[in-house]
Amino acid sequence: MLKNEWTEKGYINEPIAEGTDLKAEIRRMCEEKNAVIMAHYYTQGEIQNIADFIGDSLALARKAAETDARIIVMCGVHFMAETCKILSPEKLVLVPDLNAGCSLADSCKAADLKKYKDEHPGYKVVSYVNTTAAVKALTDVVVTSGNARQIVDTFPKDEKIIFGPDYNLGSYINSVTGRNMLLWNGGCHVHERFSVSEIMRLKENHPSAKILAHPECKGPVLAVADVVGSTAVLLKYAVESSDNEFIVATEAGILHEMTRKCPDKRFIPVPPEISEGWASCSCNECEYMKMNTLEKIYNTLKYEWPSVDVDKDIAEDAVKPIKKMLELS
Incomplete structure (x- = not known):
């Protein structure tokens, strides 16, 4: 029973x-x-x-x-x-x-990706690690936010690529590589809640703070960031930087390790956008x-x-x- x-x-x-x-x-x-x-x-x-x-x-x-x-x-x-x-x-x-x-993995079903592949013959599929095993099985190479640019750069410049499921990460990789990959319209519900207005509000109160952002955030958020990178990249920057204050636009769990490694530095989590009804939250967390x-x-x-x-x-x-x-x- x-x-x-x-x-x-x-x-x-x-x-x-x-x-x-x-x-x-x-x-x-x-x-x-x-x-x-x-x-x-x-x-x-x-x-x-x-x-x-x-x-x-x-x-x-x-x-x-x-x-x-x-x-x-x-x-x-x-x-x-x-x-x-x-x-x-x-x-x-x-x-x-x-x-x-994972909301991001849920945004790309294997059957839908297979249909999309069939509609675009000759394209290689680059899939974010935030995908199901069935989606990975339809993929040419998997990437993470930390190595996506490096791996995409291994393809010839004229290679036709489908990138999914994170639209924001794919858009960022397109912008830094000059490519025009086809992007799956998926997203992480945590990172999509960050907004420029909330970051700027924090920046007004902490003008010397560096803004750290994960590439799953929307383009306008990445545009105001001092550092864009995976959780590991953001952590490494915080540890090695001579700066002492950081505004962090990624899931708030990373602040635990940041604080453990840098007890004398201050890490400020960015809350969800107020207009989305998350005004009472002091940080942005993944319930999963x-x-x-x-x-x-x-x-x-x-x-x-x-x-x-x-x-x-x-x-x-x-x-x-x-x-x-x-x-x-």
């Missing part, structure tokens, strides 16, 4: 004994079961603190391909767990909550990333469920563009 309830919920909701030291028990089970916890920068700080490895999508993909652990617990969103399973099919890949999806909790990690390790599997035929096709990305970056 419990198993059916867990299956319907997509996570294990079994009560945990009062007084349980979740962090200590999670680390104990990791050692006992030969498990590693991987966490994205957008998860809660307490999860990043207990993880074996934290990083952006590219770093997590590399780690998944390298680890010799029996179990990978992916604290992020569903497509990240799929990528882990594709790169390490022999491993048990667990997710704390199967409901942790925040579905990961210590309680769910504890239970998923204890019961080794829920796990993520990928259809064998899809995985065989999807692994090729992922490996090509890892070779090129």
